[in-house]
Amino acid sequence: MITKTRRTEKGDSRQNMFFAIFLGILFFGIIGFLFVSDWRITQKREELLNKIESLRKEVQQLEEKNQQLQAGISQTENDAYWEEKAREQGYKKPGEEAVVVLPPEENAQAAAEKQKSFWENILEKLGL
DSSP: OHHHHHHHHHHHHHHHHHHHHHHHHHHHHHHHHHHHHHHHHHHHHHHHHHHHHHHHHHHHHHHHHHHHHHHHHHHHTSHHHHHHHHHHTTOOOTTOOOOOOOOOOOOHHHHHHHHSOHHHHHHHHHTO
C-alpha cells in the first residue's frame, strides 16, 4: 500500500505542476490581452482627440466665414453699395455722361528705349 500512495503522490505532483504552469500561462495571457487592449484604446482616444481638435478649428473657421458673409449681406442691402457697383461696370444715371480717363500715351522715344537690349543699354552708357 505504501507504494500505491507514492505513485499517486507523483501523479498528483505532476498534475499540480501542470496546473501551476497552466495557471501561469493563463495569467500572463490575460495580462498581455489587457495590456494590448489598453494600448489600442489609448491610440483610439488620441486619434479621436485629434479629430475633435481639427473639427473645432474647422467650426471656428466656418463661423468666421459666416460672419464675413453676414457682413457682406448687410452691406449689399445698402443702396450706395449697389450704386458703386453699377458705376464700376460703366452704368450711369439718366442725364449723366460717362467719362473714361485713358492712361497717357508713351512717346516713341520711351518705346524705343524699352526695345533696346541689355547690352545696347550698357554700350550706350559707356559711350560706345
